[in-house]
Amino acid sequence: MKEYQKLKQAKEYLEDYIRSNGMRMTPVRLSILEAVFAFDTPYTIDQMKEYLDEVYPVARETIFNNLELFFRIGIVLKRPIGSGAVEYETCFETQTRHHLVCKMCGQIFEFRDASIEQYLSEKRYRKFKMSNCSVTIYGLCSRCQNKIKRERRKKQKQMEVKNQTDNKRKSQK
Numbered sequence: 741m742k743e744y745q746k747l748k749q750a751k752e753y754l755e756d757y758i759r760s761n762g763m764r765m766t767p768v769r770l771s772i773l774e775a776v777f778a779f780d781t782p783y784t785i786d787q788m789k790e791y792l793d794e795v796y797p798v799a800r801e802t803i804f805n806n807l808e809l810f811f812r813i814g815i816v817l818k819r820p821i822g823s824g825a826v827e828y829e830t831c832f833e834t835q836t837r838h839h840l841v842c843k844m845c846g847q848i849f850e851f852r853d854a855s856i857e858q859y860l861s862e863k864r865y866r867k868f869k870m871s872n873c874s875v876t877i878y879g880l881c882s883r884c885q886n887k888i889k890r891e892r893r894k895k896q897k898q899m900e901v902k903n904q905t906d907n908k909r910k911s912q913k
């Protein structure tokens with residue numbers, strides 16, 4: 741994929757995330773995202789700051805906060821490099837999508853979570869080298885959860901009505 745296409749996709753993805761989480765897409769956030777795609781090797785926060793100082797100076801803390809956000813939503817990977825320092829690496833294009841599968845209706849929802857890849861990449865498997873991973877989580881979608889709740893409430897109501905009539909009958913006897 742061409743660099744600008746990757747950036748365009750990442751931008752759309754980030755905008756969707758930001759909008760649905762009531763955050764704002766600021767020029768600062770955008771320039772940090774652009775900087776993330778300017779690196780083709782891993783980088784530390786200091787290296788990112790050095791790069792940004794040339795084009796769009798940003799406070800170190802802001803860089804940190806945004807890289808952490810990008811990490812959480814799967815645009816960058818993060819790994820420790822000793823003495824408490826970490827380096828980041830852009831991973832958007834190789835990012836594996838994970839899936840949430842509803843056991844009732846079968847609907848599949850895609851999601852990204854870099855922390856899953858990070859956790860698994862640190863694992864060692866005998867006679868096996870992992871290249872990437874995909875996690876499937878089974879459960880119930882919100883529609884099915886609500887449907888179950890409604891059905892339960894309905895059944896409970898029916899039981900209550902039945903008990904009431906039973907009681908009435910008993911007291912009439």
Ligand SMILES: [Zn+2]
Nearest residue numbers: 842845881884
């Ligand atoms: Zn469902």
